[in-house]
Amino acid sequence: MTGQPPLSKEQAQALAEHIRSVDGVDSLHPGRFGEVTMLFPGARVPGITFNRDGHVEVHIVADITGTSLEGDLNALAERVRGAVAESTDLPATIVIADAV
Template sequence: MIEHADTPEPGVPESIDISETIAEAVLATDGVAGLHGGMFGEAATYLPGRRVAGIRIDQNGTEVHVTLIAGHPVRETADAIRTAVSPLSPGPVHVTVEDVVRA
């Protein structure tokens, strides 16, 4: 989930961070129920006034933490996430399935 702590002022465009673009691509992947912040919420990108849970980008690549929908194949869904994210972010894409939920 992309969390926004503050709403930008009317008429002032909010800049989109690459982590938010990656989050949208992940959430559009079939079988993904949502992004997951990890056990202690540590898997996130912190931005001014907001954070993107489940996406962390650093010198080692991009970490994507997700909750999947039960019945979708885990490995194939993780591969689909990597395929969606790879063109958006340099370096390897590491996918962690944190949970599986019923649709």
């Protein structure tokens, strides 16, 4: 993807905070080599990127203990997709990269 990023640094940081607040999300996952990261001058927002289709791609670490999910990762993905929809009008792809 070239040109202006679809989200500003502030929007990406706010989106990351909003996603981390979702019940069942432990953290955002930066990928094995940090490749799932939005880069800005002097800042980075790990766990969020954009795929070739122009979707916001969010990689999360699921917290499967002590949540109301009872192991339902599809429900967690829908919650995160809803959080993205509250923050931006871009479509979202959710990747559950790990679980604790």
